[in-house]
Amino acid sequence: MSKVIKLSDARVGDRGVIVSVGTHCHHQTEEVELERRLLELGLVEGANIELIHEGLIGRDPMALKVDDMRVALRRKEAASLSIELAGAAE
Template sequence: MTDTLKLSHARKGDRGVIVRVGDHARTDEHGLELERRLLELGFVEGATVELLHEGLFGRDPIAMKVDDMRVALRRHEAASLTVRFEAARVAGAEFASEEVPA
């Protein structure tokens, strides 16, 4: 199961794929400039993201891995990115798929 949410709602360890950059209905200059900067940083549709770290105060800024690079953003900037997140990881789930000898 996957969920599509704004990247600003992500928590440490969340992983997913960017499905939309920016608010395409937005016509204000600030929103268009932010979208352009995000694209230049590698936040493109289809890129994989993983949230690595959250700041201490208000969980801001957030550090993430975007494909093979690391980038930090403020949460209000991350709200411009829509991500399809992987299903929540359950503790020990990595061992559940391994075969256990009888």
């Protein structure tokens, strides 16, 4: 059984695949803009992702490996992404 979590809840070393980007609530301009920026960074559904580092204060920002790229995000932005953890069983 797979486990889907918000990327903001991931821990260093967690790996998975992005299953959704954004909240899909397109009435709020800020959410639409954030979703657009995440997609432009390569954070698209189906991309492989791994949390490789967290900042010291509030675990912010997060450093991510997305396919062959490195990306830094704040946890607030990462909450817009859902990932299916690799090898997770419940």
